[in-house]
Amino acid sequence: MNWVPEAASSFAGKVDGVLWFVTVLSIVFFILITVLLIYFSFKYKRKTENDYTPYITGNQTLEIIWTVIPSILLFVIFAYGLIVYKEMRTPPGDAVEVNVTAKQWIWIFKYQNGKSTINELFVQHNRPVKMVMRADDVLHSFFVPAFRVKQDLVPGMYTQLWFNPTKIGTYDLFCAEYCGTGHSQMLAKVYVMSPEAFSRWEKGDEEETTTFASTKSPEELGKDMYSKNGCAACHSIDGSAGVGPTFKALYGKNESLQDGTTIEVDENYLRESILIPQAKVVQGFAPSMPSFKGILTDEEIDALIAYIKSLK
Ligand code: HEC
Ligand SMILES: [Cu+2]
Incomplete structure (x- = not known):
């Protein structure tokens, strides 16, 4: 046990x-x-009536x-x-820094080589890393049980935490501070990679390490991206509105925008909504979607579009 x-x-x-x-x-x-x-x-125990307690x-x-x-x-x-x-x-002096931003309800990681990932943290086996963390909106908490680390992220200030991952593998990262309706979906994975796999990843060969290996159809890949990149926290696929509009029957529909105009939802609109969410804001929703520019590759966006199209 x-x-x-x-x-x-x-x-x-x-x-x-x-x-x-x-x-x-x-x-x-x-x-x-x-x-x-x-x-x-x-x-x-008192045994008889005249059994007195000693003084x-x-x-x-x-x-x-x-x-x-x-x-x-x-x-x-x-x-x-x-x-x-x-x-x-006390982080060791040679710890590699990763910038962490928590926002409702995703984790954004920025690495020193300029790479950026969402809900996936890549670290090298046996190399200490230091997380420099901040929150965009409310309190969140970075919690990786397998590393025994937990630290709050606070809007308006930086907090930090370090660890040295000693076992290659995939570990769960939780938000451990209730932060709104999407809190239970604010999950991420930590990938601890061998130095060779890590440097392959650093050079841009993501397929090597993550599960979105190439045998999947764009639709299946899009489904993975939907849950991995935190879209699920704000967009349902069952028709119910969340923080953002549902993806069900989105493709091809005439969407009413905040400025009073309507637009037919096609590939270009979907792509723009992911890269520049504030360009066309859907009526009845706050412009609160984070931009995925520099985070999702073109293939990943293609896959997401294929997935959204499949949700009839
Ligand atoms: C933090 C919440 C949040 C996350 C995470 C998020 N979105 Fe959004 N999204 C919104 C909101 C709010 C809107 C509506 C306002 C707007 O149009 O900007 C929206 C709008 C959209 C639209 C336009 C929908 C329509 O009905 O016209 C698309 C497409 C979209 N998001 C795709 C995505 C994809 C793909 C992801 C994941 C990679 C994602 N969003 C992640 C909040 C979010
Ligand atoms: Cu949170």
């Missing part, structure tokens, strides 16, 4: 160490105190013991926690 999530960062094991230390200590004292309580309540004024030795031992234990908990916490809060 797994008591804690998989441990995949350099300090995950240490965080677990603190957790287990405090837990085991608590269990030991819980059992000790409960057993003594039950034992004493039988042993010292005790104090016991210095006992009092010193029950003050000093817990004080030492509490100090050990504090010191042990502080040592691990300090390591978690």
Whole structure:
């Protein structure tokens, strides 16, 4: 049975160490105190009507013991926690920086080589990374259980966090601060890649690493992009309006725009809506869609359009 999530960062094991230390200590004292309580309540139960409680004024030795031992234990908990916490809060000087922006309800990652991804964080195995994070709208929280890291993102200020991923694999990233109706869909994946795979990715060969490998039809690929890039948080496919209009039966329809005009939804309109969302704003909706310029490639936009067209 797994008591804690998989441990995949350099300090995950240490965080677990603190957790287990405090837990085991608590269990030991819980059992000790409960057993003594039950034992004493039988042993010292009043047996007859004239069984008087002895008059005790104090016991210095006992009092010193029950003050000093817990004080030492509490100090050990504090010191042990502080040592691990300090390591978690101090990024090594050679950590690679990634800029993280959280907004309702997507994660945007910007890398030092100029690349940008949404809801997918790419990091290299055994190379420390530092997240420099901010929120665009409300409080969000960056939480990767496998790395044992969690940090709030706050509008108007930068917060940071670092980790060294020690296991190649794919891990869940959650938003851990309730941030509105799309909160439960504010999910991302962290890909920890071997140095070779990472440098291939850095050079632009995304197909190598992510699941949108080429065997899929544009429609299927579009469906993946729809959930991966956070479109799902704002656009339904069942006809219900969310933060944005539904994609159901969108293609070919005559859309009413905020400026009073209507437009027939075709490929060009869809493409423009994804790249420059504020160019034509749909009536009854706020111009709150983020631009996907520089984030989605042309093929990915083609795939999304194919997917939207399939939703009759
Ligand atoms: C944060 C919420 C949000 C996210 C995420 C989002 N959108 Fe939007 N989108 C909106 C809103 C609000 C509108 C309506 C206002 C406007 O036209 O700009 C809209 C409008 C659109 C339209 C025009 C719809 C119509 O009825 O004419 C398309 C197409 C579109 N989005 C595609 C996408 C795609 C594709 C993605 C994912 C890659 C996406 N959106 C992600 C909020 C969002
Ligand atoms: Cu959030």
